[in-house]
Amino acid sequence: MSFSLSRLRSILRKEAIQMRRDRVTFAMMLGIPLMLLILFGFAINTDPKRLSAALVSPAQDRYTRAIVTALELTGYYRFTYPNATASEAERLIARGEVYFVVTIPSDFGSRVERGDTPRILIEADATDPAVASGAISTLRTVAAQALLHERDAENQAAEAARGSLQVIVHRRYNPEGITQYNIVPGLLGVILQMTMVMMTSIALTREIERGTMENLLAMPTTPLEIMLGKILPFFGVGAVQVLVILFAAKVLFGVPFIGSFGLLLAGILIFVLAMVLIGYTISTFSRTQMQAMQLAFFFFLPSILLSGFMFPFGGMPRWAQLLGEVLPLTHFLRLVRAIMLKGAQAPDVARPILALVVIVLAYAVVALLRFRRTLD
Amino acid sequence: MSSLAIEVQGLVKRFGDRTAVDHVSMRVESGEIAGFLGPNGSGKTTTMRVICGLLTPDEGRGTVLGLDIRRDSERLKREIGYMTQRFSLYEDLTVEENLRFVAGLYGIHSITARVQEQLEALGLTERRNQLAGTLSGGWKQRLALSACVMHRPKVLLLDEPTAGVDPKARRAFWREIHRLSLEGMTVLVSTHYMDEAERCHRINYISLGKLIVSGTVEEVIARAALTTYLVKGGRIEEAENLLRAHPDVDQVAPFGATLHVVGRDAQKLNTAVMAVASATGSRAERSETSLEDAFIRFIGGTGDTQA
Numbered sequence: 137m138s139f140s141l142s143r144l145r146s147i148l149r150k151e152a153i154q155m156r157r158d159r160v161t162f163a164m165m166l167g168i169p170l171m172l173l174i175l176f177g178f179a180i181n182t183d184p185k186r187l188s189a190a191l192v193s194p195a196q197d198r199y200t201r202a203i204v205t206a207l208e209l210t211g212y213y214r215f216t217y218p219n220a221t222a223s224e225a226e227r228l229i230a231r232g233e234v235y236f237v238v239t240i241p242s243d244f245g246s247r248v249e250r251g252d253t254p255r256i257l258i259e260a261d262a263t264d265p266a267v268a269s270g271a272i273s274t275l276r277t278v279a280a281q282a283l284l285h286e287r288d289a290e291n292q293a294a295e296a297a298r299g300s301l302q303v304i305v306h307r308r309y310n311p312e313g314i315t316q317y318n319i320v321p322g323l324l325g326v327i328l329q330m331t332m333v334m335m336t337s338i339a340l341t342r343e344i345e346r347g348t349m350e351n352l353l354a355m356p357t358t359p360l361e362i363m364l365g366k367i368l369p370f371f372g373v374g375a376v377q378v379l380v381i382l383f384a385a386k387v388l389f390g391v392p393f394i395g396s397f398g399l400l401l402a403g404i405l406i407f408v409l410a411m412v413l414i415g416y417t418i419s420t421f422s423r424t425q426m427q428a429m430q431l432a433f434f435f436f437l438p439s440i441l442l443s444g445f446m447f448p449f450g451g452m453p454r455w456a457q458l459l460g461e462v463l464p465l466t467h468f469l470r471l472v473r474a475i476m477l478k479g480a481q482a483p484d485v486a487r488p489i490l491a492l493v494v495i496v497l498a499y500a501v502v503a504l505l506r507f508r509r510t511l512d
Numbered sequence: 513m514s515s516l517a518i519e520v521q522g523l524v525k526r527f528g529d530r531t532a533v534d535h536v537s538m539r540v541e542s543g544e545i546a547g548f549l550g551p552n553g554s555g556k557t558t559t560m561r562v563i564c565g566l567l568t569p570d571e572g573r574g575t576v577l578g579l580d581i582r583r584d585s586e587r588l589k590r591e592i593g594y595m596t597q598r599f600s601l602y603e604d605l606t607v608e609e610n611l612r613f614v615a616g617l618y619g620i621h622s623i624t625a626r627v628q629e630q631l632e633a634l635g636l637t638e639r640r641n642q643l644a645g646t647l648s649g650g651w652k653q654r655l656a657l658s659a660c661v662m663h664r665p666k667v668l669l670l671d672e673p674t675a676g677v678d679p680k681a682r683r684a685f686w687r688e689i690h691r692l693s694l695e696g697m698t699v700l701v702s703t704h705y706m707d708e709a710e711r712c713h714r715i716n717y718i719s720l721g722k723l724i725v726s727g728t729v730e731e732v733i734a735r736a737a738l739t740t741y742l743v744k745g746g747r748i749e750e751a752e753n754l755l756r757a758h759p760d761v762d763q764v765a766p767f768g769a770t771l772h773v774v775g776r777d778a779q780k781l782n783t784a785v786m787a788v789a790s791a792t793g794s795r796a797e798r799s800e801t802s803l804e805d806a807f808i809r810f811i812g813g814t815g816d817t818q819a
């Protein structure tokens with residue numbers, strides 16, 4: 137029996153009607169992207185700012201004020217307790233009411249004026265290392281500059297030469313280190329992965345679970361027609377999600393888009409195809425929708441953790457990187473970030489594209505082989 | 513080509529180490545309504561699935577309309593209409609949408625006209641926009657039947673089409689089956705209802721995967737070689753207990769105030785029944801053996817080579 141377009145049309149029409157009637161699933165297809173965007177885009181921040189801090193400074197002189205102002209200007213510190221005693225500060229940080237305690241000793245001013253090395257003690261709550269790292273890294277330069285400013289103009293040159301060691305931090309592509317620039321394009325991959333894999337795997341398993349597969353197989357259709365009929369509608373869904381995310385990226389988070397839109401779309405297309413095929417493959421292993429869901433989550437977990445979405449890929453141990461290379465999301469993230477943030481051209485992203493194509497081909501073969509023409 | 517619509521020989525289908533169909537051979541003549549009976553789990557559904565190509569047999573061969581069930585299964589799909597035991601159309605599609613979907617898959621040309629025709633033929637027109645899932649059992653079965661005859665198949669496999677359907681709807685359903693049969697369709701229908709079995713030209717009885725008997729209703733009853741008495745009046749409960757305990761009595765079944773007593777040996781049964789009747793003050797009279805009595809005998813005697 138050969139492929140028939142009119143049969144495919146019949147299946148597509150049926151899928152479209154079912155999709156429209158299944159309110160919950162439909163809501164999920166739009167709800168999941170919105171929820172993830174809001175969660176990751178607004179709530180989760182790996183470079184947190186405006187963290188509460190306590191100041192212990194018996195002197196409260198002009199040097200202290202200069203430093204406090206400078207620290208607050210970095211955006212990392214917010215002095216909620218600007219005049220605490222040492223013991224109060226100890227309690228505050230222990231209870232987690234502040235993330236930092238900045239202690240400026242009473243001899244600070246006189247040391248600066250004498251030309252001795254002035255000392256500041258910063259205690260950071262490092263239970264979550266991510267919280268402290270950004271705030272601490274800016275500290276030395278800021279404090280030094282603040283002091284310079286306060287000193288007499290004539291001493292300035294000499295002091296600059298001797299004292300302050302300047303740390304040069306050069307963050308490329310995202311100079312301000314805005315988390316959203318990295319997260320939101322990554323979310324494009326994560327959201328597409330979640331919805332596409334889950335929806336496709338459920339769609340086919342539903343036919344088996346409800347017993348409609350028996351009827352479908354008893355009628356003249358080919359595996360390819362059924363597969364395409366199941367897969368194509370999700371391309372439409374994926375397109376809507378892509379638009380929503382790109383719109384949010386631009387309007388809500390102001391993520392720059394300096395690359396080629398066409399190239400990005402091509403990449404998305406290949407990625408969605410891979411996701412849908414994986415979903416389809418999962419469905420051939422599951423008897424119930426519940427099983428399909430569980431298998432899908434089994435696939436999501438390593439994808440999210442090892443793809444470079446949550447943690448920098450380069451920082452992972454070798455074995456984890458090897459695992460990550462097998463995941464389509466890893467390649468897609470490289471692709472999206474390169475195109476959106478670095479303005480990469482086709483030759484620059486040839487490698488991730490090739491990797492995705494290989495994954496698509498592999499799963500297409502598996503999916504077609506796994507399709508059961510009979511109920512055995 | 514022979515006048516046999518379905519012919520299978522030595523079919524075996526195993527699921528793991530359970531043999532669901534065990535060397536079943538069966539023939540159904542063209543234009544015939546063949547009944548397929550047997551207790552739960554005896555392998556009726558499995559046999560039908562093998563015949564329509566949904567399952568591959570482990571052993572044996574078969575043809576439907578002269579086409580091989582293994583090799584030509586794709587072509588056979590166009591010639592066979594299969595109504596599954598469990599409702600297997602889409603509950604979230606309306607009656608009409610379901611029919612249009614099926615018509616589309618069979619490549620029917622004027623879909624709208626054919627769907628309209630089917631809706632009218634089965635009296636579904638008023639419910640065309642109702643979701644299939646909200647139909648009552650009887651209407652679901654009608655819809656399923658109408659979907660599987662949409663492409664005018666030559667062979668119809670109906671798997672318990674009237675399970676859980678009220679008597680009136682069952683009757684309407686069987687009228688429809690007879691009409692289709694008159695149009696020249698060959699029908700193989702499984703059922704647990706004796707009255708439905710009696711409406712068939714021939715019946716096939718399967719138990720534990722083995723075909724036990726096939727033939728017309730009269731032939732099947734004759735094959736069982738049973739004698740039946742009706743016992744009523746007197747101290748009927750006491751009579752029932754005595755008969756149940758009697759070694760020459762095979763079955764005792766109460767029908768209201770009447771006992772249905774069945775035995776293999778006419779002579780011994782007569783002696784037993786008469787003795788019990790006089791002891792309990794009941795009346796006993798010879799009666800026709802029913803198909804149900806015959807089947808219960810077959811189930812009980814599956815291991816018995818005499819059966």
Ligand SMILES: Nc1ncnc2c1ncn2[C@@H]1O[C@H](COP(=O)(O)OP(=O)(O)OP(=O)(O)O)[C@@H](O)[C@H]1O
Pocket residue numbers: 527530531532550551552553554555556557558559597
């Ligand atoms: N897919 C399957 N996997 C494993 N065992 C199965 C499968 N399908 C059927 N069986 C087993 O094969 C046997 C025959 O089942 P089948 O459904 O053919 O019986 P049936 O005569 O149709 O019963 P019923 O009257 O209850 O519909 C049963 O024991 C059943 O458990």
Ligand SMILES: [Mg+2]
Pocket residue numbers: 556557558597671
């Ligand atoms: Mg059955």
